[in-house]
Amino acid sequence: MSRIGYKTIVIPEDVTVTRDEDVITVKGPKGELSETFSPDVAMNVNGNEINFEPTGKYDNKMRALHGTQRANLANMIEGVEKGFNKTLKLVGVGYRTQLKGSDLILNVGYSNPVDVKVPEDIDVKVPDNTTIEIAGINKQHVGDFAAKVREIRSPEPYKGKGIRYENEHITLREGKTGK
Structure with missing residues (x-):
């Protein structure tokens, strides 16, 4: 049942x-x-x-x-x-984002910036250069777009650098100890 x-x-x-x-x-x-x-x-x-x-x-x-x-x-x-919201944080030295028209431009450690086209039914705001706020009325579209942006540079387990959800906790691993 x-x-x-x-x-x-x-x-x-x-x-x-x-x-x-x-x-x-x-x-x-x-x-x-x-x-x-x-x-x-x-x-x-x-x-x-x-x-x-x-x-x-x-x-x-x-x-x-x-x-x-x-x-x-x-x-x-x-x-x-009420609508649905997701907030993403960029964590890393030199990681930043900006919004130009309907494109979200991410500088996340690659040799060139990554451009992401924002769908028409999604509202994206960039309050500061390390925060992305995604809002919309369709829960599935908001979640899919947030996952697509996070996938560009998902958090790595050693230093925790990458794009993560606002309250996401990344468990860090211990690196090589050496002799």
Whole structure:
């Protein structure tokens, strides 16, 4: 039984959820999101509450689909109401970043700067030259873009240099001791 799938979603007052066959659209103060949902899981709306119930045989595939669809809709509602944020830190001597138009330029120890194109639905801010703030209404897009930027120079385990999430802890290893 999916514990997440049976949880009730409460719709905030400033958010509207509409369903047109398999497409669910969520509108809120930050924007609008649409996604196609499987017809195998029934969505029941009672006032400002939404519940999901499986319609077919409750096997492993249905169990996973049930919880996933409920979580996706909850994330859509949270995104159009509050939005999602990720903060990245550049750690290393000479590591810096800047934003030029819709390009994020990273100087992270390579011979040439790395240019990353910022997607249209993502807002990127660079408050100082070692901090990147990524924001958007789609949780998956924000997380994917943050992971893409982090992958350019992921933290190494000996000195801890690289691009890391704001509260990420890197366990440092001991280097060679020599004789």
